[in-house]
Amino acid sequence: MENDIIEINVEKELVSAKGRINLHVKATLKQGELFVVFGDSGAGKTTLLRIIAGLTMPDKGYIKMGNRVWLNTESGINLPVQHRNIGFMFQEYALFPNMTVFENIRFAQKKKEKHAAGELIEKFGLSEFSNRKPGKLSGGQMQRVALARALACKPDFLLLDEPLSALDARTRTLLQDEVLKAHDNHLTTTFLVSHDLTEVFRLAQRVLKLENGQISAIGRPEELFIDNHISGKVQITGNVVKIEKFDTFYLLTIVTGMNQILKVTAFQNDVENLHEGDQIIVFSKAFNPIILKV
Amino acid sequence: MDHEFFITLWITFKLASLTTLILLFIGMPFSYLLAYSDFRLKPVVEALVSMPLVLPPSVMGYYILVAYSPRYWFGDMLDRIFNVRLAFSFEGILIASVIFSLPFMIQPLQNGLRALPNQIREASYTLGKSRTVTFFHVLLPNIRPSIITALALTFAHSIGEFGMILMVGGNMPGETRVASVAIYDEIQSLNLDAANKYAMVLFAVSFIILVFIYSINRKHDTWKMI
Numbered sequence: 001m002e003n004d005i006i007e008i009n010v011e012k013e014l015v016s017a018k019g020r021i022n023l024h025v026k027a028t029l030k031q032g033e034l035f036v037v038f039g040d041s042g043a044g045k046t047t048l049l050r051i052i053a054g055l056t057m058p059d060k061g062y063i064k065m066g067n068r069v070w071l072n073t074e075s076g077i078n079l080p081v082q083h084r085n086i087g088f089m090f091q092e093y094a095l096f097p098n099m100t101v102f103e104n105i106r107f108a109q110k111k112k113e114k115h116a117a118g119e120l121i122e123k124f125g126l127s128e129f130s131n132r133k134p135g136k137l138s139g140g141q142m143q144r145v146a147l148a149r150a151l152a153c154k155p156d157f158l159l160l161d162e163p164l165s166a167l168d169a170r171t172r173t174l175l176q177d178e179v180l181k182a183h184d185n186h187l188t189t190t191f192l193v194s195h196d197l198t199e200v201f202r203l204a205q206r207v208l209k210l211e212n213g214q215i216s217a218i219g220r221p222e223e224l225f226i227d228n229h230i231s232g233k234v235q236i237t238g239n240v241v242k243i244e245k246f247d248t249f250y251l252l253t254i255v256t257g258m259n260q261i262l263k264v265t266a267f268q269n270d271v272e273n274l275h276e277g278d279q280i281i282v283f284s285k286a287f288n289p290i291i292l293k294v
Numbered sequence: 295m296d297h298e299f300f301i302t303l304w305i306t307f308k309l310a311s312l313t314t315l316i317l318l319f320i321g322m323p324f325s326y327l328l329a330y331s332d333f334r335l336k337p338v339v340e341a342l343v344s345m346p347l348v349l350p351p352s353v354m355g356y357y358i359l360v361a362y363s364p365r366y367w368f369g370d371m372l373d374r375i376f377n378v379r380l381a382f383s384f385e386g387i388l389i390a391s392v393i394f395s396l397p398f399m400i401q402p403l404q405n406g407l408r409a410l411p412n413q414i415r416e417a418s419y420t421l422g423k424s425r426t427v428t429f430f431h432v433l434l435p436n437i438r439p440s441i442i443t444a445l446a447l448t449f450a451h452s453i454g455e456f457g458m459i460l461m462v463g464g465n466m467p468g469e470t471r472v473a474s475v476a477i478y479d480e481i482q483s484l485n486l487d488a489a490n491k492y493a494m495v496l497f498a499v500s501f502i503i504l505v506f507i508y509s510i511n512r513k514h515d516t517w518k519m520i
Contacts (some may be wrong), residue, residue, distance in 0.1 A: 055416050080420040088420035096411035098435040107431070153421055185405045 004031045006189070010061035010071075014213065022057075023047055023213040031066060032107035032113070032187040032190070034180075036200045036221075039210035045193040046091070050160050052191065053088050056083040065157070087150035087188075089160040093142045101145050102130040108152035117152070124178065125150040126252040140171040147175060151182050157255050158182070158190040164199065169259045176202055197225070197279050198237050198257025226281065235283040236262065240276055253284065298467065300486070303495060305384070309459075310452035313391040317399040317448055320392070325403035326429060330415075344401075346394045357460030358390045362462070382464040387472075390462045391452050398447045399447040406440025407433060439511045450503045453496060 006029040014021045025042040029035065031188045031271065037045045050056035052071070057078070070079045087260050093228040096104050105126075121130050134142055147163060156251040160179070164172045180203060183190050195198060200207055201221045209217040209224060217224050227237075231232050242253035264282055274280070328340060346354065362380040363369045372378045380386035410433065417470030418428040434441065456474040465479060473492045480489035 053420060055419070081416070082422045082424060085422070086420055088417065090413050090417060092413060093413070094411065094417040096404075096414060096417070096432055096436070107423075110422070149421075 001010070004066065005029070005064075006031055006066075007064040009050070010048070010058040010063065012044075012047060012056070012058040012061075013043055014047055016041050016044075020025060021213040021244065023209075025208075025213075025215055027208065027218060029218075031189045033205045034183045034190040034192065034265075035206050035208055036202060036204035037169075037191055037193045037208045037210060038195065038200055040195065040202075043210040044213045045195075045210055046161050049088075049161050049191060049193055053086055053156075054079065054084055054160050055088075070237065081158060085153075085155050086157045086159055087155035089146050089150040089158075089163045090163045091163075091165070093146040095142055095149070097134055100131050100133055101126055101137070104145060105149050105152045108149045110153060120148050120152055129265070140167050143167060144145055144175065147178060154186070155188060158188045158192075160190065160192040162193050162195075164194075165196070169257070172199075173258070179203060191275070196257070197281075200225075201237060202257075223241060226283075235281055237281050238262065238278065240274060240278050240280055243274065243276055254280065299491065302471055302473055302476045302492070303470055305468075305471065306453060309384070309388060309391055311451045312388055313395055313452045314399075314445055314448045316392050317395060318330050318445065320396075321399035321403055321444065322434075325400045325407060326403045326433075328400065329407035342396050347397050351394070351455065351457035352461060354394060355390070355458035358386075358393070358458070361387060381462065382466055382470060384463075384469055387459050387463040387470050390458055391455060394455055394458055395448045395451050397445045398451045402440045402444040402447065403437070406437035410436055436498060443507055443509050446503050446507045450500050453479075453499060467490075 003229070006027075008029070009026045010023070011025075012023045014023050021044060025044075025048055031080060037048060039045050045057060051058050051061065051071075051235075058071075058073065061071050061073050063069070069077055069139075070084060071077060099107060102117060102121065105120055109117055121127055124147070126141070126145060126148060127139060129141060135146070139143065143163065143166070143200065147160075150158060150160070154284075164175050167175065176199065179190070179192065182188065192199075194203075204221050207217070207219060207221050207224050208215055236254075237258055238256035239255040240252055241255050242251075244251045244253075250266045251265050252264045252271070252274075254264060256262065262282070305354075324343075328336070350483070359381060360366055361368045362372075364373045364379070369380065370378060378385070378387065414432060415428060418432045419425075423431070453472075454474060455472075456478065459470070459472055460475050460478070463472070463475070465471050465475050469481075473496055475491045477489045477496075480486070480492065
C-alpha cells in the first residue's frame with residue numbers, strides 16, 4: 001500500500017572527529033517496522049535521527065511518510081517538529097528539571113488522557129519515585145522516565161538515540177523488552193540508534209548500516225552480519241576479552257551481552273585478525289547440549 | 295519635612311517598581327530573541343542593549359533631553375498629538391529609567407536561557423508543544439534564579455540612578471525628586487541629617503536586595519548571576 005512507505009533522501013555535510021563527512025541517506029522503508037541504525041561513532045546516526053525528527057535541517061532533503069510530505073527543501077516544505085507526532089528519546093534524557101516524574105509524563109500527554117499517566121507510570125515501574133524530580137533520580141531511572149515520556153504522547157514514530165547505552169545489563173534488557181512491547185502493541189515505526197551488536201540482534205527487524213555517512217546496507221541482522229551460506233543452530237554474540245595461546249590451539253574467553261562468560265577453543269585461522277575487545281559471533285552446527293533446570 | 299521625606303521615597307520606589315514591571319514585559323520576548331535567534335545585526339542589537347552599562351549617565355540624559363524637546367521630531371510629535379511634554383515629568387524619567395535599566399533585565403534572562411541545555415527545549419517541541427507553551431511551562435520555570443536576579447537587579451539599579459534622572463527630571467519635588475537626587479540636594483543645603491536619613495534607607499534597601507539575590511542563588515553558581 002502506498003500509505004505504508006517511508007521515503008527518505010537527505011544530505012548534510014557534517015564535521016566530526018574524523019573530518020568532514022557527507023551524510024547522504026537514501027532509503028525506501030516500510031512503516032511499522034523497528035529499524036536499528038547501526039554504525040560507528042561519528043557516522044551520522046544521531047544527525048539522521050534529528051533530521052527525521054525535524055530538529056536539524058539537512059542541506060538538501062526529501063522525507064515522505066506515507067502520503068504526507070514532511071520535508072522538501074526544494075519546494076520549501078518543512079513540517080515543524082510539533083506536528084510530526086514523534087516520540088524522541090535523547091541520549092542525555094532531557095527530562096524537565098522543574099517537573100516531577102509524574103508531571104514530566106503528564107506534560108507529554110495530550111489533554112484528554114490525563115488519567116493514563118498513572119497507567120504508564122505503573123507499566124514502567126516508576127511508581128515508587130513518581131513524585132521525585134529528575135535531579136534525584138539515578139541514570140537508569142531517568143532513562144526509564146525518558147522512554148515512558150517518549151511513548152506517553154502515543155506517537156506514530158519513535159526515535160531513540162542510543163537510549164540504553166549508559167545502563168547496566170539488567171536494566172538494559174528490561175528496557176529493551178519495553179521497546180519491543182511498545183512496538184509490538186502499536187506497530188509504531190521505530191528508529192533506534194545503537195552500536196551494540198547484541199542489541200541489534202535482539203531488537204531489529206531491519207538494520208540500517210551507516211558507514212561514513214552513507215547507508216552501506218539495509219537488511220535483517222542475520223543477513224548483514226552473518227555469511228548466508230552458513231546455518232548455525234546456536235549463535236552467541238559477545239566480546240572477546242582474552243586470547244590465550246596453548247600448544248596447538250587457542251582459548252578464547254568471551255563475555256556475552258547477557259554478561260555470561262564463555263570459554264571456547266579456536267584454531268590458528270579462527271584467531272587471525274582477532275584482537276581482544278573485538279565483537280564476535282560464535283555459532284555451532286552439530287550441538288548436543290546437556291540441559292539442566294534450575 | 296517628614297512629609298517631603300516620605301513623598302520622595304514613594305516616588306523613588308514607584309519609579310523602581312514601574313520600571314521593573316515594564317522591563318519584565320519588554321525583557322521576556324527580547325531575551326528569548328537574543329538567546330535563541332541568530333541574525334546578522336545581532337551584535338549591533340546586543341551592543342545597543344548593553345550601552346547603558348558603559349555610557350556615562352550624563353550622555354544618556356543629554357540625548358534623552360534632546361529627544362524630549364519639542365524642537366526635535368519626537369518631542370514635537372508628543373507635544374502636538376498628545377499635548378505631552380516629557381522633560382521634567384514623572385513619565386519622562388520613567389521612560390529614561392526603563393532605557394537605563396534595560397541590560398539589567400535582559401542580560402540575566404538571556405544568559406539564563408542560554409545556559410539551559412538545548413535538548414530541553416527540543417524535547418518539549420518533540421512532545422508537540424508550541425514555542426509559547428514551551429517558553430512559559432518549560433523554559434521560564436527552569437531559570438527562576440535568573441528571573442529573580444533580573445528583577446532584583448533592575449529594581450536596585452533604578453533606585454540608585456542619579457545623574458540621568460537629575461538631568462531629565464530636574465529635581466521637581468513631588469514629581470521627579472527621587473531619593474538619590476534628594477541626598478545631593480540636602481548636602482548642598484547642608485542639611486546633613488536629612489541626607490543621612492535618605493542615605494541609610496537607600497543603603498539598607500540595596501543591601502537587603504543583594505542579600506536576597508545571593509540567598510536565592512546559594513544553590514547555584516553565584517558567578518553566573520549577571
